[in-house]
Amino acid sequence: MQIVIVGAGIGGFITALSLEAAGFRDIVVAERSREIRGLGVGLNLLPHAVRELTELGVADRIAELGVEPGTLAYFNRHGQAIWSEPRGRDAGYAWPQLSVHRGRLQILLRDLVEERLGDVIRLGHSLVALEPGDAERRAVATFEVAGGERVELAGDLVVAADGIHSVARSLRYPEEGGPRWGGLTLWRGTALIEPFLDGRTMIMAGDAEQKFVAYPLGAPLEDGRIRVNFIAERRGGGVSGADWNRQVERAPIAELFADWRFDWLDVPATIAGAEELLEYPMVDRDAIPQWTFGRTTLLGDAAHAMYPNGSNGGSQATLDARTLAYHVALAGTAAGVPAALAAYEADRRPATARLLELTRQTGPERVMQLAFERAPEGFADVHDAISAAELEGIAAEYKRAAGFHPSELAARPSLGVRRSADASAASLRDSGAA
Template structure:
């Protein structure tokens, strides 16, 4: 492997987009992922207009729109179906690009196919777990389960449980729990209302349902249920535990929505997952020398405001721009730009979650939080 290759840990949305962005600037990249076989798993994700812009600039705009839904508004309702407020999104809000809602696995497969087509079939090394790394003035050597790989830089895009982050920051770095358990799924059913609306329904006792079509005949949904006091999570997050339909349905028994069949939403979901709403406190720095972080490995955030995946995609473009111009010095400039920006988003997502959790009594605060998020997204 040439020593000028950039090594990327993680073949998720951030890692794959980084490889494409580097390749577009004439820089070779190799991705390592611990998963033996990359498959289209997961549920829905929203891409804000700034993320759609970046993928469009990489030549993926048409293919992305073919597999996604494009919401023109997000509407808040109470559990009786009364509309509380509506906020335009994407093109309807005056952005030059749409907001797109898509199945995370389908998006990942789209990016994976593009990487393999443009960078070659061996650019993504599945079943290759990063165990650690050492670096010197000439290169970084990455120890993996498939042997040692050498390159010019290492980008830790290996998610919220990042091995690269743990090596760079070996001290305490707990997951911070919002006190919310999320139940997630994608139902095979027709889209509700006009097919281009996101909805957040606020129920009793802080229970919220977020739902939106994601293309391909699927409706994504997330039920957020308060189940404890916020604070440090005891142990790991135990991602993607299976949940039973009854665990969801019991929270919706008194809801009455004439535009959405809640029983069908749950019953037509093949797999329901349960996991905690968590983030981590922002780091004082991301990387050292030839190694840095990106996406959830750098700035995990609450899934509020549709910003997690979108921020990883912006990370990829900024890193590629700066590295192409400045090499290793560009990695530091990337961090200097993106770390304060993403720290602001982490804080804003926490504030937005707190506004939501107070229910409809503070509707002005909820409205303000969403409009502030829209304005922040346009500046990305």
């Protein structure tokens, strides 16, 4: 079976690794950039994603890049604690939560793809057309390469993991327009600071108007400091385009948080000390009614870009990749791909649509907004404003929607499956469809 993956980001690479683990090797990954530079800042891989990466045999290498947070804690803009909960193995999961640098993760995944599949990555390939194929005909992806030449890649399966600005999606939904701005501007960066709290806590402070997030990206350095990833967020800003690499000056952004000096973390000093500061709008995309057309489908941000509330983008792309590979492996042959894609979409599209709704309602971060609405000047006891049951209910609802409620995750069957030798041979015979 011939497979084409459009996009060499986290979702595209994990899709390639998942399909290889399921027994498929005739895979090409086509990427529009001319080099993979490993850009970005931090991300979190939640236990349901780390379970999948563990079954792929890559979690240990990813864990070497980052750190396991043990606690997630929410605070108001005065630095008062609202809610905290253990995370990963500290919460009893069999799998950790991992905080890693997005760029370093992308480079590692690239290396793993090359180790397992060889020279399958095609750089400088910009998707310009996509013929979906049908039960009898392969899909055909057309790319523009250097010099304006056009190259066609045919596949029994074409997976479009080409991000929030997905060309594949725009070809199917030409009237959709660009990503939807939620009215907030984000500033993301990394900084070396003294450890805060217990050194393993991911914190979120603020409310729907202004927020600060920080978490460690590694163990303490020789001088005792830790590298943290942070996100500063404020309503407004007027940024129009989602350019993830737009650098800005630190001082004006630090000044926006001038009063956020807590006895456990100096927020403006962290921003002012950023190694670099990137600005972009808080954007997502509306849920769409269909991902799959013929032998093509969408995956990751191309299918369901959502706000980072809940730290779930990379994890959901991982679940997409593993679910897709599972159904394709069960189908076994090129003839079974349309049915496999229908099963993949049935599993993943409703779940991600629900999660997108929750992220627009600030997801588990809703506890901060409730504290702001009910006690804007702070509180002596948070339970005077929000009951323990309400706090626990918000956290549990999001875990269920995202797929990592502890009991449900432990009970879910594995998504790992490998085709038999007979199925592999049948697939090769069947791939003669033109």
